[in-house]
Amino acid sequence: MNLTERELITKASLLRGITLGELARQYELTVPSNTIKSKGWVGELLELALGATAGNRSVPDFESLGIELKTLPLTAQLQPKESTFVCSAPISNISASDWESSSVCKKLDKVLWVPFEADTSIDISLRRVGNIFLWSPSSQDIQILKRDWEEHMETIALGQIEEIDGRRGEYLQIRPKGYSSKDRTKTFDLDGAPLMSNPRGFYLRTLFTRKILEN
């Protein structure tokens, strides 16, 4: 049942132009009337359609291929509309790690991008899937991502998590990630003393996914 990379790409290419409504019908899913209560729906639909197997385990969507699936919502101008969540930021333990062994690096090693129409004027069931493509970061991309990651991790290691905001990082930013701003998770302050803080996640800026899309 495990597809080869080539088979996956072929399968993905067949989805070009299909509407979310058509795809949902194939899997007997109901198209949500709005995305506010169904934020992850498109991602889950594409996981089904392409046979991703990871569920909510912390492994790539296509485990045997080491490929991560990411939907990429587009504006009416076919530009990326939103930043892309990568993974949560480790703020609770100072696990001495380097870029190569980081979750961010592993997640972005191979990504199957699924661009799709996300302009709100289009009915959800009529939004079309675009040209799905397999991508890996270029060496220049990696240089910048690695630098961003190292700067964020150093700030966290110094116990300055509260200083971090979404303005930091050229390609990779850190923003809140949780159920609400009241969410708290364990971390530490600049003296190493325990502190409760808002959970955060790593996100790719739209500036970066726009560059990806252009190539």
Add this chain to the structure above:
DNA sequence: TATTGATCATGC
């Protein structure tokens, strides 16, 4: 109006 900060759903 682009970006940062806040939020929604589900499974275990």
Add this chain to the structure above:
DNA sequence: GCATGATCAATA
């Protein structure tokens, strides 16, 4: 609570 999947909405 944290992993998965993200988009909404206030504000600069």
